[in-house]
Amino acid sequence: MTRSFYELSPQRMRDFDIELTLLLEAIYLKYQHDFRHYAMSSVRRRLTQALEEFDVLTLSQLQDRIIRSEADFNRLFHYLTVQVSDMFRDPPYFRALREHVLPLLQTYPSIKVWVAGCSTGEELWSLKILFDEAGLTERTLFYATDISPEALARAEAGIYALDRIAGFTRNYLASGGKHSLSDYYHAAYGGARFAGSLKERVVFADHSLSTDEVFLEAHLVSCRNVLIYFDRGLQDRALGLFERSLVRRGFLGLGSKESLRFSNHYSGFDEFRERERIYQKR
Template sequence: MIEPADDAEPQRMSDFDIELKLLLEAVYLKYQHDFRHYAMSSLRRRLSQALEEFGLVTLSQLQDRIIQDPDDFSRLFQYLTVQVSEMFRDPSYFLALREHVLPLLKTYPSIKVWVAGCSTGEELWSLKILFEEEGLAERTLFYATDISPDALARAEAGIYALERIAGFTQNYIASGGRRSLSDYYHAAYGGARFSGSLKERVVFADHSLATDEVFLEAHLVSCRNVLIYFDRPLQNRALGLFESALVRRGFLGLGSKESLRFSSRHEAFDDFRARERIYQKR
């Protein structure tokens, strides 16, 4: 099970939850984005915020707005997706990759990495820097996917607020960084822009873990702090995609609050570095 996203449905639903389910169904039918199996607790909170932003009282009013106006749906989309990330988040994860996973990946002549739910790119660029420092960048192809076109555009731009760089740098050092993080970016556009050379051998693509299928064979899938926003059936679907995508003995990395322990896919993986949530396909 991925903690703590398995929301138990109440026996009697509130009016808000009824309207929420109808809204998600309308989003799926109108725009083919499927949020129907996202964790209800998180959706309640974010859609309550959306009502305030739109100046509305009920989700039924919001449903009418987004059906009639695609621009309003684009505004709502930002509340339905969670774009929270930072570079080298949970440094012990990246240190474990550096010390235990990449030495094994070096045995492959070419490598493919899938960063699923890449958000605004912080994890992608962290992995690119890691692979660069370990001498694997030239033979590794990265696929960065997300359901949000806006997030993908921001990820590809690789520009982050300068005030975030100090935190990124602390994480980088704790993850075993071999250089100075400043070697990888320069000040531009009022922020820190990461080097264009990092963008080599990166493919950005729209992909939904809720509706799309496997599109590559990967040696490492990194999908961190995404599954906590799904209910259990959708978690199992996503994990099934990762299992299908991975080569034999390939690696799966999850977030610090996520686990395979009670999922339907746990028997397909061995604990490789359990504390860091890194698993190896059997």
């Protein structure tokens, strides 16, 4: 069984980190996916798990595998991308959007929303429901982006396990939901399918916060629980993309453990709802 990184000897830990640097560089050169500035503690943990999955002893052996096999790289890709979310995760955030942000967005004749790092779509569909209940669906265009094609496909399908619905429903009601969550899904493929009419006016696209640039002018950017997996430099890069993307007085929503306060872009925003991590561009 593969030991965790912190159970290794000091010399083996140094060797592991050298191999890790080379592996991430190889991935960037071969596949143009840049994980070199992700938080290393998280990357170490996930790659330690990958060693066991691939039945290899070292990251050098793993590197040899993924350079020669795109299929092996695609398997490894799942370890390097975090696809964990819930509908209406952190209900106070969605309640703050409902009560304080959407009334201001209603003043625009058309609205664009960027859900960055949309993962498997739970946050996207949550926002779609929120905008639908505010009567903003017909004038809002959503852009849902992620670096994982598989995650985007799952997001577009909008199908989730039935055993997750009770948690989704609790979050929806706690966020100020106006109806029954069951109004927005139906049973399909052994799960609950949320897409249906919610799918209208949504654009799904591959986009990397590590390497890609601004591609739209948005009124709201929601990127939650993504920056925690980046180092400080990559966090600043992503926040710079969001700042340049937003219209004047546009809104940025971050995760509950994320903040603009110590970034290079803090001066470009007002703390609109600091407790819920919602900021407004100056």
